[in-house]
Amino acid sequence: MSDLKELLEIDIDALDVEWTEHPKVFMEISEELADARKKLDTLRFKLDVAEADEENSIRSDPESHGITKITEGLVKAALANSEKLQATKKRIIDQQHEVGLLASCVSALEHKKRALEKLVILHGQQYFAGPAAPRVTADMAADLAKQRARGGRKQGD
Secondary structure: OHHHHHHOOOOHHHHHHHHHHHHHHHHHHHHHHHHHHHHHHHHHHHHHHHHHHHHHHHHHOHHHHOOOOOOHHHHHHHHHHOHHHHHHHHHHHHHHHHHHHHHHHHHHHHHHHHHHHHHHHHHHOOOOOOOOOOOOOHHHHHHHHHHHHHHHHHHHO
16 A cells, blocks of 8 residues: 555656556556456455355255244345455455555546646745745845844944
8 A cells, every 4th residue: 555655746957757657557557457356356256156166055955054934034144144254355355445545546637637736836836946035934034134233223322
């Protein structure tokens, strides 16, 4: 995850490099997201097949699953208690988490793109250039006026 966060950092002193690298990074993460979604779909498919197999097994030999009389509720409960199915469901949850993180990263890269656009505009407006004159706040101006006033009295004495 820290690697993903590093992808979002912007070096304002190298906007040209940021722009040239951004499409490559975006594509790389988008491909990872597509692969993660494919893996998630594959796991869901495997779960569906495993559930169907387990249900057939329960219905064909209920005694081996601790069921004396087949009812829909008991079959459903036996499916929920299946360790094989629970493991696959956990893998699906983990994969959903990975898909969510990658989707968030793709979204964050879209935000980075907009930030880069705005930074380039600011750069074009000389925002990052040093000030032509020092910035003077109202407090600083008042302090300067006081110093000049004191200095003027000393010279006049």
